[in-house]
Amino acid sequence: MRRVAVLIALCLFSAAAAPAADRLMLAIGVSYLQPSDSGYREIYGDKVFAPEAWAGLRVYKGLHAFAGYGWFTKNGATPELGLEAKSTQRYFWAGFGYVGRVADMVRFKLEAGAASIGYREEAMELTVSGSRLGIRAGAGLLFLSRTLFTGLDLGYLGASDNVDGVPIKLGGFKASLCVGVRL
Numbered sequence: 001m002r003r004v005a006v007l008i009a010l011c012l013f014s015a016a017a018a019p020a021a022d023r024l025m026l027a028i029g030v031s032y033l034q035p036s037d038s039g040y041r042e043i044y045g046d047k048v049f050a051p052e053a054w055a056g057l058r059v060y061k062g063l064h065a066f067a068g069y070g071w072f073t074k075n076g077a078t079p080e081l082g083l084e085a086k087s088t089q090r091y092f093w094a095g096f097g098y099v100g101r102v103a104d105m106v107r108f109k110l111e112a113g114a115a116s117i118g119y120r121e122e123a124m125e126l127t128v129s130g131s132r133l134g135i136r137a138g139a140g141l142l143f144l145s146r147t148l149f150t151g152l153d154l155g156y157l158g159a160s161d162n163v164d165g166v167p168i169k170l171g172g173f174k175a176s177l178c179v180g181v182r183l
Contacts, residue, residue, distance in 0.1 A: 025056040025142075027151060029178025031070060036158055036169035043085050043123075044076035052176060056099070056109075066111050067094040078123055085123035089170060091157060092116045093136040107142040109153075117159045117170040132170060134159025144182070151178045 033048040035041050054068030071090040078085055095113010102108050115136040120129040138155025157171035 023058050024183040025064075025149070025180055026053075026183070027055070027149075027178040027180030028053045029151070029176050029180075031174045031176040033072070033157070033174040034172045036172040039168070040087070042079055044074040044087055048072050048074060048172075050174075052178070054178070056097070058099075059096075062098045062100050064097050064099050064109070064111075065094070066097050066113065068092070081124075083124055085121065087122075088120045090118045091136075091171065093157065095136065099142070102141070105144045107144065108140070109142060109151075110139050111155075112137045115157050115159065115171070117157070119161075119170055128163050130161055130163070132159035132161045134171065138176075140176070147182055149180050149182055151180065152176070153178070 029052050031050045031052050033050055034046055035044070035048060050070045050072035052068055052070035054066060056064045056066045058064050069090075069092050071088070073086065073088045076085045076087070077083060093113055093115040095111055097109055097111025097113075099107050099109045113136055115134045116131060117134055118129070118131040120127065134157070136155065136157045138153050140151055140153030140155075143150045143152075153176040154174075155176075156173050159170045161168050161170065
């Protein structure tokens with residue numbers, strides 16, 4: 001994680017002096033996720049904050065290819081016994097989107113694609129883990145400066161699985177705030 005932060009900081013500093021070409025966007029940020037699964041919310045709460053990193057590459061005019069990664073770990077307690085529980089989810093998404101102009105320094109983006117969500121839960125000396133393929137869709141605004149930008153995104157990230165015959169929902173609705181560089 002530390003290496004990634006240093007690499008991103010170097011990219012931001014080196015790109016700040018050059019005019020933006022808008023071919024490549026790199027961003028880091030944080031997301032607020034509201035889990036879709038009611039059982040998950042009962043154990044871990046209904047608020048999850050997750051660090052994220054994403055990149056967007058302009059393919060043709062406003063058409064972009066996007067990819068990103070995020071993760072979170074939450075501690076909670078089992079409902080009836082109050083025993084310690086720990087959950088980790090990691091998600092990777094990729095897809096296509098459109099970036100259009102709202103004003104001189106404001107852009108909007110719409111995107112949709114596939115998401116792979118991996119999960120691991122430890123409770124009552126048992127560990128359950130797996131990975132499922134799902135969807136990601138979002139819309140947002142990008143506020144531009146010369147080479148940097150700030151973004152606000154609303155969207156959904158989700159997949160479903162069965163654990164010992166019990167259906168679970170991974171991901172949920174999310175809001176993200178990011179800062180990035182345009183190259």
